[in-house]
Amino acid sequence: MPQETGASVKLNLEGLLCPIPVVRVSQAMKDLPVNGVLEATATDPGVLTDIPAWVKSTGNELLSMEKKDKVITFTIRKAK
Amino acid sequence: MQNRDGVTIVVFSGDMDKVIAAFNIAVGAAASGKETTMFFTFWGIKAIQKGNLTGKSFFGRMMGLLNRGGINRIGPSRFNFGGIGRWMFKQMMKAHNVTPLEELRKMAVDLGVKLVPCQMSMEVMEIRREDLIDEVAEPAGVATMLEAAGRSFATLFI
Numbered sequence: 001m002p003q004e005t006g007a008s009v010k011l012n013l014e015g016l017l018c019p020i021p022v023v024r025v026s027q028a029m030k031d032l033p034v035n036g037v038l039e040a041t042a043t044d045p046g047v048l049t050d051i052p053a054w055v056k057s058t059g060n061e062l063l064s065m066e067k068k069d070k071v072i073t074f075t076i077r078k079a080k
Numbered sequence: 081m082q083n084r085d086g087v088t089i090v091v092f093s094g095d096m097d098k099v100i101a102a103f104n105i106a107v108g109a110a111a112s113g114k115e116t117t118m119f120f121t122f123w124g125i126k127a128i129q130k131g132n133l134t135g136k137s138f139f140g141r142m143m144g145l146l147n148r149g150g151i152n153r154i155g156p157s158r159f160n161f162g163g164i165g166r167w168m169f170k171q172m173m174k175a176h177n178v179t180p181l182e183e184l185r186k187m188a189v190d191l192g193v194k195l196v197p198c199q200m201s202m203e204v205m206e207i208r209r210e211d212l213i214d215e216v217a218e219p220a221g222v223a224t225m226l227e228a229a230g231r232s233f234a235t236l237f238i
Contacts, residue, residue: 017178019108023187026111057112 007033013042014071021047022054025076029060032078037063039075047072086115086232090225093238094123094149095157096166096181102127102238103184109234110191117228118188119220121198123147124238125205126154127185128195128212140206149211151182189215196220 011028013021021042028038048067051074055062065074087109091102102118109116120128131150135141155166173180179187189195197212199219209219229235 015177017176019104019111019184020179022108023111023191026113054112057114 007035008037008039011038011040013040013044013047015043017044018046018050022050025051025054026058029058029076029078034078034080036078037075038078039073042072042074043070045072047074051076084231084233086117086228088225088228088232088235089116089118090235090237091118091120091124091127092122093157094126094147094154096154096169097156097158098238099124099127099151099154100181100184102236103181103188105236106188106193107184107191110188110193115231116188116191116193117196117225117232118193119196119198119225119228120216121201125149125197125201125207125212127151128197128216129207130211130213132211134208134211135206137206143205144207147205149207151185196224 009028009032011024013024016024021040021044025038025040028040032038048065051065052062055076060079061077063075063077065072087106089102089106091099093099106116106118126147126149128151129149131148131153133141133144133148135144155163156169159165159168170180195216197216197219199221202208202219
């Protein structure tokens, strides 16, 4: 279960492969208020292209995405 | 102007690999907020069968035996080798932490993907509504599929 910290939520997607990261992100975003921020970590390299694509098709905003060693960390702001 | 924001997938194949691809796309589409409909026709029906033996006539029962449905019974389109390939694929998917097909199907249902069986295929192959999983919608025909396609920006035939 995602832990809520104010208007933001954290999600651990490490070890999960396509299409699960996108599914978990979409579920977590549903519970967030508008302008809420989701921060997630993942290890599937597919996330690097899939999350920007998901954000684009759902009209949300990707605030950051970086890869350190094998762990990818990204933040998304709920736009609507 | 009609809203064309959905995804329609015709699942014709009953091969494990192709069915995985179909459910994967459906789950991704639903998670992206798209109204997603999957039509199961011909061999694709196997992916939404409970897995019991089917058929009434001699040919129907023979088909039910040789072409038995059930999502865990279907094998890959290549390298199946009488079931060994299916086992191998499942092992490899497990090793790489890929979601098993049955779980993927459940996920699709939970995300609101509509699973529609093809009435004609059911008639021909003598598959009854009771032979299909409870989660499927009412069996329908090509007009229903085309109506969904009319509301979709992508229609796939797998």
